[in-house]
Amino acid sequence: MSDDFKNLVMAHTANIPKAGDVIKGKIISVEKGQIQLDVQGLTVGVVRGRELFAESREYGNLKVGDEVEATVMELENENGEMELSFRVAGYQRAWDNVKKWMNEGLAVKGKALSANKGGLMMQVGALAGFMPVSQLSPEHYPRVAGGDKGRILEKLRELINKELEIKVIDADEKEEKLIVSEKAVWEDAQKAVLESYKIGDLVEGEVSALTSFGAFVRFGNDLEGLVHISEIAWQRIDHPKDILKVGDKIKAQIIQLDRSKIYLSIKRLVDDPWKSVKEKYKMGDKVSGKILKVEPFGLMVALDKEIHGLAHISELADESIANINDKFKVGETKEFEIVSLEPMEHRLGLRAAGVKGKSARKAEEKKEEKPASAEATAAKAEEAKPAEEIQPEGQSQETADAAEKKE
Numbered sequence: 001m002s003d004d005f006k007n008l009v010m011a012h013t014a015n016i017p018k019a020g021d022v023i024k025g026k027i028i029s030v031e032k033g034q035i036q037l038d039v040q041g042l043t044v045g046v047v048r049g050r051e052l053f054a055e056s057r058e059y060g061n062l063k064v065g066d067e068v069e070a071t072v073m074e075l076e077n078e079n080g081e082m083e084l085s086f087r088v089a090g091y092q093r094a095w096d097n098v099k100k101w102m103n104e105g106l107a108v109k110g111k112a113l114s115a116n117k118g119g120l121m122m123q124v125g126a127l128a129g130f131m132p133v134s135q136l137s138p139e140h141y142p143r144v145a146g147g148d149k150g151r152i153l154e155k156l157r158e159l160i161n162k163e164l165e166i167k168v169i170d171a172d173e174k175e176e177k178l179i180v181s182e183k184a185v186w187e188d189a190q191k192a193v194l195e196s197y198k199i200g201d202l203v204e205g206e207v208s209a210l211t212s213f214g215a216f217v218r219f220g221n222d223l224e225g226l227v228h229i230s231e232i233a234w235q236r237i238d239h240p241k242d243i244l245k246v247g248d249k250i251k252a253q254i255i256q257l258d259r260s261k262i263y264l265s266i267k268r269l270v271d272d273p274w275k276s277v278k279e280k281y282k283m284g285d286k287v288s289g290k291i292l293k294v295e296p297f298g299l300m301v302a303l304d305k306e307i308h309g310l311a312h313i314s315e316l317a318d319e320s321i322a323n324i325n326d327k328f329k330v331g332e333t334k335e336f337e338i339v340s341l342e343p344m345e346h347r348l349g350l351r352a353a354g355v356k357g358k359s360a361r362k363a364e365e366k367k368e369e370k371p372a373s374a375e376a377t378a379a380k381a382e383e384a385k386p387a388e389e390i391q392p393e394g395q396s397q398e399t400a401d402a403a404e405k406k407e
Contacts, residue, residue: 016042016075017039017072017075017082018072018075019072019073019074019075020071020072021071021072022069022070022071022072022089022092023039023040023045023069023070023071023072023084024040024067024068024069025037025038025039025040025045025067025068025069025070025084026038026065026066026067027062027063027064027065027066027067027068028044028064029064030062030063030064033048033049034046034047034048034049035047035048035062035086036081037068037070037084039082039084043081043082044081044082045070045072045081045082045083045084046077046079046081046082046083046084047070047084047085047086068086069089069093070084070085070086070089071084071085071086071087071088071089071092072084073085073088090126091126093126094125094126094127095127095171095173097125097126098124098125098127098129098168098171098178099168099171099173101167101168102167102168102169102170102171105167106167107165107166107167107185107188108124108125108165108166108167108168109163109164109165109166110122110123110124110129110131110163110164110165110166110180111123111161111162111163111164112131112159112160112161112162112163112164113128113160114160115153115156115157115159115160116153116156117149117152117153117156118132118133119131119132119133119134119135119136119156120136120156120159120160122164122166122180124166124168124178124180127178128178129168129178129179129180130178130179130180131164131166131179131180131181131182132179133152133156134183135169135179135180135181135182135183135184136182136183137182137183137185137186138183138186138216138224139186140159140164140182142155142156143209143211143216164182165182165185166180166181166182166184166185167180167181167184167185168180169181169184183260186260187259187260190223190260191260193220193221193223194223194257194260194262197220197254197257197262198254198257199254199255199256199257200253200254200255201253201254202251202252202253202254202269203217203219203220203225203251203252203253203254203264204219204249204250204251205217205218205219205220205225205249205250205252206218206219206247206248206249206250207244207245207246207247207248207250208224208246209246210239210240210241210244210245210246211240212229212239212240213228213229214226214227214228214229214231214232214240215227215229215232215240215244217250217252217264219252223262224262225252225254225262225263225264226261226262226263226264227240227252227263227264227265227266228263231255231263231264231265231266231267231268232244232266232267233266233267234267234270234272234273234274234306234346235302235306235307235308236300236308238293250266251266251269252264252265252266252269253265253266253268253269255268273306273307274307274343274344274346275343277307277341277343277348278341278343280304280307281303281307281338281341281348282338282341283338283339283340283341284337284338285337285338286335286336286337286353287303287335287336287337287338287350288303288333288334288335288336289301289302289303289309289311289333289334289336289350290302290331290332290333291328291329291330291331291332291333291334292308292330293330294324294325294328294329294330295324296313296324297312297313298310298311298312298313298315298316298324299311299316299324299328299350301334301336301350303348307348308348309336309338309347309348309349309350310347310348310349310350311336311349311350311351311352312349315339315349315350315351315352315355315357316328316351316352316355317352317355318355318356334352334353335352335353335354336350336351336352336353337350337351337352337353338350339351339357
């Protein structure tokens with residue numbers, strides 16, 4: 001055998017695919033129930049039965065002359081044809097696509113198929129993916145008071161069958177894990193807009209939602225920022241709804257920009273009332289205050305609209321209080337005395353009028369302790385003397401010395 005012929009045979013043999021390989025072929029016939037391919041001029045391949053059910057849309061409308069990819073299932077079937085599959089090749093192509101979308105940061109369309117308390121099951125190309133609640137855009141994020149999981153699920157179900165613009169943020173073929181994000185698309189769209197803002201800027205907007213931890217404010221070109229509960233007012237509040245309601249028009253200051261996250265402050269646009277608190281109140285002042293909240297440790301009391309104080313339970317009565325709620329009610333106005341004032345810490349301590357107070361009670365208890373009698377004190381001092389210094393009653397030091405010599 002000549003070298004040229006040997007090389008030709010070896011090259012021809014090397015080109016023969018094996019089971020599991022993905023090969024390219026040109027469609028030569030499309031019949032009901034099967035499609036035949038010319039496999040690189042080597043043989044005829046056939047795709048039939050369940051292997052026709054494409055997992056990729058690329059196999060939806062095939063015609064004669066189209067070049068397609070298929071996976072080799074058997075080198076030769078009962079008819080001498082190569083048995084091929086679109087299903088397996090389609091699955092592989094689908095994963096290749098989502099990895100490409102992820103690596104290139106491309107935005108694609110995905111359809112919400114179902115919802116659970118954690119997020120949405122999505123149709124992403126030919127694959128099923130998952131979008132956690134945290135990856136929804138602000139428009140679709142379910143803001144539910146108290147984080148009620150049942151209400152969150154109701155909100156998520158409203159998105160079923162809707163097409164959303166998403167990005168692939170994790171694609172692990174081996175683990176069959178595909179995670180997508182709508183928020184990532186929204187963040188990209190906001191980058192250019194956010195570049196026009198800086199920390200310290202004043203914005204005007206509308207309260208779009210209230211939660212236990214703060215208020216969301218929509219402003220500008222469909223931007224949304226969060227005013228944390230601690231940035232709503234200088235005084236302590238239990239919930240944003242104590243001061244704000246959805247739909248309120250407000251002004252706020254940008255205090256932090258973190259990628260797409262915008263943090264705002266309302267209180268920083270007004271002077272801190274605690275800076276001038278000593279001009280209004282002093283230690284020992286007798287004041288009237290409205291009880292805002294009754295806690296096991298004491299009362300939160302409003303002296304005016306801006307300054308609130310704490311009356312500790314130990315400053316509410318001279319005797320112990322079994323149940324503070326029996327004695328004090330929210331909304332009542334009571335008389336108090338200012339017992340401490342710390343403007344820098346925004347703290348003001350109060351004592352109920354007519355109450356001696358913790359420090360006074362301790363002083364009285366110390367004063368009431370019985371002093372030791374004179375006799376007991378003298379006896380104690382005598383006991384402490386060294387033995388040689390103790391003399392019989394009525395005996396002088398000279399008599400004691402004489403007695404000692406006689407002995």
